[in-house]
Every structure is written in C-alpha cells, then in structure tokens.
Amino acid sequence: QTVYVLNGPNLNLLGTREPEIYGSATLDDIADMLDDRARDLGLAIDMRQSNHEGHLIDWLHEAQAEGAKAVLLNAAGFTHTSVALLDACLAIRTPVVEVHLSDPSKREDFRHHSFIAKGAVHTVQGLGPQSYVAALEYVAGL
C-alpha cells in the first residue's frame, strides 16, 4: 500500500536551507530513508514537493482517489496560514499525519498555530528527518 509524502514550500532547498534549524539532509536523503523503512513495513512511498498550495491540495484529493493508505504532510509555511489545506485534509477520508522537522512550538509565535493539526490524526515534529520515519511507523500501525 502506498503512503503519499507531501512536502510544501521551500523544502526543495533542504540541505542548504537554514541548516542550523533544518539540518543537512536533503529531501532526497529523507526519501531514501523513508523508502528503506517503508520496505521493512511492507509499504511504498510516493514522495512529492511543491511550492504551490494548489498542487498540495490536488495531491491530497489524489491520495484519496488512488486509495492511498495515508498521507504524511509537511505543509511547511502553509501550516500556519492555509485554511484551504486544512479543508482538503478534512475533505478526504484518507488519514493525514502532520510532520515537521523542527518543533514549531519552540520557535516564533506565528508558528505556534497549525491549521493542519485540526485535520490530522497525529502530529510528529522536532525530530529532524526522523519525524518522517516516526510518522511512517505510526501510519503502519493504523
């Protein structure tokens, strides 16, 4: 069964983007880690990234249409701004797990509120790339 892993704006720059916050792993490195773990868990990963809100919304709809087991969603900056992404999470029956590399609750005030959390079955944050792995393990248990 396939798990969609959807990544929002600026995550294409992981590796060089604010490494003191986000670390040195690239999104491809994270995809490789997830692929390995997914294989152990009998799952498959469909890893995507977009800087465009509408693409992320379309992919959430697609996850349901394609019968994905779940979605791991790192909505990045849209986490704190996007009612439309929350609505997309609520519109599908496919479970969504919110993922963040950093711990937004320990950063600027404007990162403390997550729209995505209201549409997610679970949140994993603050573990760096391991946040994605822990989220996948959670999904495997659903």
Ligand code: DQA
């Ligand atoms: C992030 C946290 C967000 O606050 C930020 O806007 C990001 C990345 C994370 O993975 O830690 O772009 O989602």
